Amino acid sequence: MQVKIEHLTKRFGDFTAVEDFNMVFDDGKLVALLGPSGCGKSTILNMLSGILPSTSGKIYFDETDVTNVPPQDRGVGLVFQNYALYPHMSVLENIAFPLEIKKVPKEERNKKAEEMARLVHVDQYLHRKPKELSGGQQQRVAIARALIKQPRLLLLDEPLSNLDARLRLEMREEIRRIQLETGVTTVFVTHDQEEAMSISDKIVLMKNGVLQQEAGPQELYDNPANLFVANFLGNPPINNLNGYIKDGYFVLEDESGKIKINNPNVKEGQQVVMGIRAESVAIKDGDHDFEATVKQRYTMGKEELAFLNIGNQTIRVYLSSDYEFKEGETVFVKLRDKGVFLFDKETGVQI
Amino acid sequence: MSVKKLKRETHPDYIFNRKYEPLIYLVPFAIGLLIFTIYPIINVVIMSFKEGYRLSGNYTGWGIGNYQFVLTNKDFLSAIKNTFIYVLTVVPISTVFSIIIANLLNQKVKGMAIFQTAYFLPMVTSSIAVGISWRYMFNKQFGVINWLLGLFGVAPIDWLGATAGQAPWNIVVIIIFGIWNLMPFTIILLLSGLQNIDPLYYTAAKVDGASSTKIFTRITVPLLAPTIFLTMIVNMISAFKVYNEVIPFWSGKAGVLSNNLYTMVYWIKETFYSKLRLGNAAAASIVLFLIILCFTLLQRWIQKHFNY
Numbered sequence: 180m181q182v183k184i185e186h187l188t189k190r191f192g193d194f195t196a197v198e199d200f201n202m203v204f205d206d207g208k209l210v211a212l213l214g215p216s217g218c219g220k221s222t223i224l225n226m227l228s229g230i231l232p233s234t235s236g237k238i239y240f241d242e243t244d245v246t247n248v249p250p251q252d253r254g255v256g257l258v259f260q261n262y263a264l265y266p267h268m269s270v271l272e273n274i275a276f277p278l279e280i281k282k283v284p285k286e287e288r289n290k291k292a293e294e295m296a297r298l299v300h301v302d303q304y305l306h307r308k309p310k311e312l313s314g315g316q317q318q319r320v321a322i323a324r325a326l327i328k329q330p331r332l333l334l335l336d337e338p339l340s341n342l343d344a345r346l347r348l349e350m351r352e353e354i355r356r357i358q359l360e361t362g363v364t365t366v367f368v369t370h371d372q373e374e375a376m377s378i379s380d381k382i383v384l385m386k387n388g389v390l391q392q393e394a395g396p397q398e399l400y401d402n403p404a405n406l407f408v409a410n411f412l413g414n415p416p417i418n419n420l421n422g423y424i425k426d427g428y429f430v431l432e433d434e435s436g437k438i439k440i441n442n443p444n445v446k447e448g449q450q451v452v453m454g455i456r457a458e459s460v461a462i463k464d465g466d467h468d469f470e471a472t473v474k475q476r477y478t479m480g481k482e483e484l485a486f487l488n489i490g491n492q493t494i495r496v497y498l499s500s501d502y503e504f505k506e507g508e509t510v511f512v513k514l515r516d517k518g519v520f521l522f523d524k525e526t527g528v529q530i
Numbered sequence: 531m532s533v534k535k536l537k538r539e540t541h542p543d544y545i546f547n548r549k550y551e552p553l554i555y556l557v558p559f560a561i562g563l564l565i566f567t568i569y570p571i572i573n574v575v576i577m578s579f580k581e582g583y584r585l586s587g588n589y590t591g592w593g594i595g596n597y598q599f600v601l602t603n604k605d606f607l608s609a610i611k612n613t614f615i616y617v618l619t620v621v622p623i624s625t626v627f628s629i630i631i632a633n634l635l636n637q638k639v640k641g642m643a644i645f646q647t648a649y650f651l652p653m654v655t656s657s658i659a660v661g662i663s664w665r666y667m668f669n670k671q672f673g674v675i676n677w678l679l680g681l682f683g684v685a686p687i688d689w690l691g692a693t694a695g696q697a698p699w700n701i702v703v704i705i706i707f708g709i710w711n712l713m714p715f716t717i718i719l720l721l722s723g724l725q726n727i728d729p730l731y732y733t734a735a736k737v738d739g740a741s742s743t744k745i746f747t748r749i750t751v752p753l754l755a756p757t758i759f760l761t762m763i764v765n766m767i768s769a770f771k772v773y774n775e776v777i778p779f780w781s782g783k784a785g786v787l788s789n790n791l792y793t794m795v796y797w798i799k800e801t802f803y804s805k806l807r808l809g810n811a812a813a814a815s816i817v818l819f820l821i822i823l824c825f826t827l828l829q830r831w832i833q834k835h836f837n838y
């Protein structure tokens with residue numbers, strides 16, 4: 180099912196939690212709603228499920244306007260952050276409960292629930308109570324419960340945030356597997372950019388209730404619309420160098436270095452921020468862009484992370500461990516074309 | 531000169547303090563418990579085995595005569611029967627009503643605070659004083675209850691009186707009064723239990739289309755079960771000790787006939803204070819204690835096997 184959102188707005192009193200949000204979620208795709216805490220992700224999700232009424236705007240499921248349709252008639256499956264499994268019911272009863280509500284005969288709904296349990300790999304725990312399951316298993320049960328009534332739309336609100344790091348990796352792949360197997364249109368809320376990057380077909384990045392950019396994970400990483408998007412994605416975070424434009428050059432703010440710019444959109448004297456991904460910096464002799472001093476080095480297994488001082492600003496870069504630089508040594512820095520962006524300092528928009 | 535410095539943890543004073551200090555704090559409470567609870571209980575047990583025991587302290591011998599007496603006494607057996615009828619009606623009925631009312635009070639509706647206060651009023655009023663006004667409400671000729679029933683064409687009921695040596699409605703009055711008395715406390719406990727239920731369960735069920743009846747029976751009540759059991763145990767214990775509820779209606783007598791409404795505590799009190807048969811009263815108290823104990827154990831067992 181395709182979901183179309185038009186001019187969706189939500190206000191709590193004077194506070195605008197979501198502002199003029201427009202979006203299309205394509206049929207059978209997994210979309211990640213990404214953004215820092217409090218940016219309105221849950222609010223959007225709750226408006227999609229119908230739990231929360233919108234202030235203005237429209238929501239369409241395929242061609243049907245569901246803006247004023249109550250939650251139970253929308254055909255959505257919901258997975259909560261803390262799962263909200265009914266503690267007094269067994270795994271089987273929990274999964275079967277949506278069908279029990281629909282008055283499906285016991286035998287039939289139990290058969291269906293067992294099928295769902297097999298899909299999410301909890302079929303060996305059918306008669307346990309939720310508290311006798313691990314976090315990951317509870318998570319799977321919650322997904323099975325959301326899927327059993329064959330929802331047209333599956334909504335997951337930070338489903339992995341209660342799990343430890345290893346389980347998180349495992350469960351996000353599980354969610355992707357289940358989503359691909361069932362082909363259900365899915366919206367997945369997270370504030371973890373890595374999670375969003377790794378499993379989604381499309382990422383919708385929000386800030387303070389306003390859409391920043393929607394794109395595939397790679398596109399978002401390779402071509403951020405603004406400084407916020409660039410800073411939000413990537414680990415280690417992108418480096419920011421402050422400076423200004425002069426005679427077709429980017430000049431560092433303390434004038435300790437400059438680099439030729441081939442960007443027709445820059446204006447003379449414009450205050451800009453240069454965003455440089457850590458992997459877009461090469462250390463080499465001869466032809467170089469900046470001189471830098473090695474401040475600190477950290478081994479991270481296969482490679483090394485180094486802090487370099489360029490003038491009075493610091494950047495993080497990867498060094499292959501073949502190099503034997505000492506802290507305090509001067510090195511020559513060359514920027515690659517890919518992963519280097521210019522942003523207007525005032526508006527943050529990519530130039 | 532070298533002074534060996536002991537570490538705090540191994541210093542003898544420290545060890546002494548850590549071991550015995552808590553006991554010292556417990557002493558005042560322990561003394562109180564001993565004087566006001568344990569001593570009387572032991573004394574009652576001893577008393578119940580002394581035959582012919584009088585206030586003067588004289589007794590004729592040891593034995594189980596007191597138990598034989600109370601367990602064959604017509605009045606005491608009728609007291610047991612009345613008490614059981616009272617407990618087995620008042621506790622379940624007040625629990626069911628309280629669950630429903632607590633659930634209504636838990637809804638987020640404007641003006642609910644006023645209702646909440648109204649429901650808790652019985653708790654802050656004296657049950658004897660209220661009982662006296664109930665006595666007028668249940669009056670056969672002028673009472674508001676019969677007047678209300680009359681509106682529906684019901685003939686006047688002789689709630690507090692007797693006809694032809696029978697007084698079947700007497701116990702109904704104290705049962706209604708008992709239910710009314712127990713409900714506020716039960717509602718408070720249940721309300722706090724309800725407020726501990728994560729509203730997310732309701733949201734989850736609503737998204738799946740559950741009706742409010744379904745939510746109530748399949749989610750609210752099971753999740754409230756531990757609190758329901760707790761209130762039932764507490765209420766059952768207090769209902770077994772029914773006494774105050776009997777006093778206001780017949781000027782201190784138990785029922786309109788010659789004490790047709792004996793309850794166990796009423797009988798014990800009368801035997802002790804009016805008839806001064808201390809040994810009999812003590813034995814009856816022990817019987818009451820054992821009955822309450824059995825019910826409490828039974829309920830605990832049920833609770834354990836039905837808890838999630």
Ligand SMILES: Nc1ncnc2c1ncn2[C@@H]1O[C@H](COP(=O)(O)OP(=O)(O)OP(=O)(O)O)[C@@H](O)[C@H]1O
Nearest residue numbers: 191194196214215216217218219220221222223370
């Ligand atoms: N019922 C409410 N009344 C007032 N403000 C609210 C209400 N619900 C949410 N908000 C505000 O709306 C904003 C968005 O909330 P929302 O729950 O959507 O954030 P979120 O992006 O899901 O954050 P998180 O990652 O922390 O869950 C927040 O600033 C929050 O304080």
Ligand SMILES: [Mg+2]
Nearest residue numbers: 220221222336
């Ligand atoms: Mg949220």
